[in-house]
Amino acid sequence: MRTITQRLRAFGAFWYDFVVGDDWRVAVVVIVALAATYGVSKTSVASWWIMPLAVALILPASLWRARKK
Amino acid sequence: MTGTGGALFAAVFLACAVEAVEAVTIVLAAGTARRAWRSAGYGVAAGLAVLAVITAALGPAVTAIPIGVLRLVVGGLLLVFGLQWMRKAVLRASGHKDLHDEDAIFARELDAARGAESASRGMVEDWYAFTLSFKGVLLEGLEVVFIVLTFGANAHDVPLAALAAVIAVVLVVAVGIAIKAPLSRVPENTMKFVVAVMLTTFGIFWGAEGADTHWPGNDAALLVIAPVVALYALALVAVLRRHAPKPAAAPALQTVEH
Numbered sequence: 653m654r655t656i657t658q659r660l661r662a663f664g665a666f667w668y669d670f671v672v673g674d675d676w677r678v679a680v681v682v683i684v685a686l687a688a689t690y691g692v693s694k695t696s697v698a699s700w701w702i703m704p705l706a707v708a709l710i711l712p713a714s715l716w717r718a719r720k721k
Numbered sequence: 722m723t724g725t726g727g728a729l730f731a732a733v734f735l736a737c738a739v740e741a742v743e744a745v746t747i748v749l750a751a752g753t754a755r756r757a758w759r760s761a762g763y764g765v766a767a768g769l770a771v772l773a774v775i776t777a778a779l780g781p782a783v784t785a786i787p788i789g790v791l792r793l794v795v796g797g798l799l800l801v802f803g804l805q806w807m808r809k810a811v812l813r814a815s816g817h818k819d820l821h822d823e824d825a826i827f828a829r830e831l832d833a834a835r836g837a838e839s840a841s842r843g844m845v846e847d848w849y850a851f852t853l854s855f856k857g858v859l860l861e862g863l864e865v866v867f868i869v870l871t872f873g874a875n876a877h878d879v880p881l882a883a884l885a886a887v888i889a890v891v892l893v894v895a896v897g898i899a900i901k902a903p904l905s906r907v908p909e910n911t912m913k914f915v916v917a918v919m920l921t922t923f924g925i926f927w928g929a930e931g932a933d934t935h936w937p938g939n940d941a942a943l944l945v946i947a948p949v950v951a952l953y954a955l956a957l958v959a960v961l962r963r964h965a966p967k968p969a970a971a972p973a974l975q976t977v978e979h
Contacts, residue, residue, distance in 0.1 A: 670863065671798060671801060671802065672801065673801075673802075673805035673808075674805070674808070675805075675808070678801060678804045678805070678808075679801045682797050682800050682801050682804070682924075682928070683797065685928075686793060686796075686797050686928055686929075686931070686932050687932075689928075689929050689932035689933070689934055690793075690932040690933055693932060693933035693934050694933070699929070699932070699933075699934045700929055700934045700935070700936050700937065700942075702929070702934075703800075703925045703928055703929040703932075703934075704925055704946065704949070707800070707804070707921065707925060707950070708953065710804070711804060711807060711808070711811075711953075711954075711957065712957055714804070714808055715808060715811055715812065715957060715961060718808060718812055718817070719812075719817055719961065719964065
């Protein structure tokens with residue numbers, strides 16, 4: 653039973669590392685930006701700029717954190 | 722081939738070539754160190770078989786998802802994935818992370834393989850060579866499958882993405898077999914940087930489209946997003962180089978060659 657739990661945990665850890673990687677904050681910002689884009693797209697305001705802005709903000713933040721490590 | 726089709730082909734080709742170079746290095750190390758080419762070959766075949774099953778299972782499922790949802794989910798995943806590549810690429814180019822060096826990886830894998838115990842299981846004479854090759858092909862291949870399916874499904878052109886992947890893998894494997902040495906002359910770090918730019922670009926574009934955005938200029942927006950992402954990344958490299966660790970000189974954006 654313990655082996656199965658360990659294997660499931662290892663399987664989950666592999667996919668987490670594969671998709672999310674070293675900085676989970678990047679994934680969170682992408683999800684929030686997608687949600688904001690969807691929300692703004694339902695109004696009369698243009699929403700195309702939200703994703704590029706999110707990338708422009710999270711990439712240097714993530715790099716600076718990595719540099720400090 | 723349209724402009725988007727060309728960009729799709731280039732992105733998938735480069736990404737798959739990079740992954741294939743890494744897989745070839747691992748398999749070469751397994752075969753060379755252990756003199757167990759047959760076992761390494763079985764490992765490659767087993768890895769490819771598992772990848773084929775994963776592709777057969779995920780492919781139809783991915784292409785069956787409505788395009789809006791697909792672009793939202795896959796665009797988001799692609800962007801997270803692309804930013805991971807971008808982060809590593811910028812850190813490498815600015816001297817904060819070691820450059821990806823196939824010769825060094827090959828030497829490390831050789832050492833580990835030579836020191837490992839030999840054991841046979843079933844029809845596999847050298848279990849270590851088998852598992853090393855299997856894991857190398859499966860792990861690098863998973864990224865190939867992910868990129869082919871996400872790019873192909875989003876662009877409504879899985880066959881083109883698959884063709885780009887097959888050409889890249891066949892080319893790299895053929896060169897690897899011909900020279901039986903790690904492909905250290907491939908400008909892998911530069912290729913990784915370009916792939917990171919393309920993954921991020923398509924992730925931004927498709928993710929936003931999936932969230933119901935209409936890009937000014939439609940597909941032509943990609944022609945603006947890609948260079949802007951590239952220039953932004955290069956600017957970050959320039960800024961980070963100023964804070965690079967002192968002992969290591971800031972390296973050029975290319976593979977270290979010996």
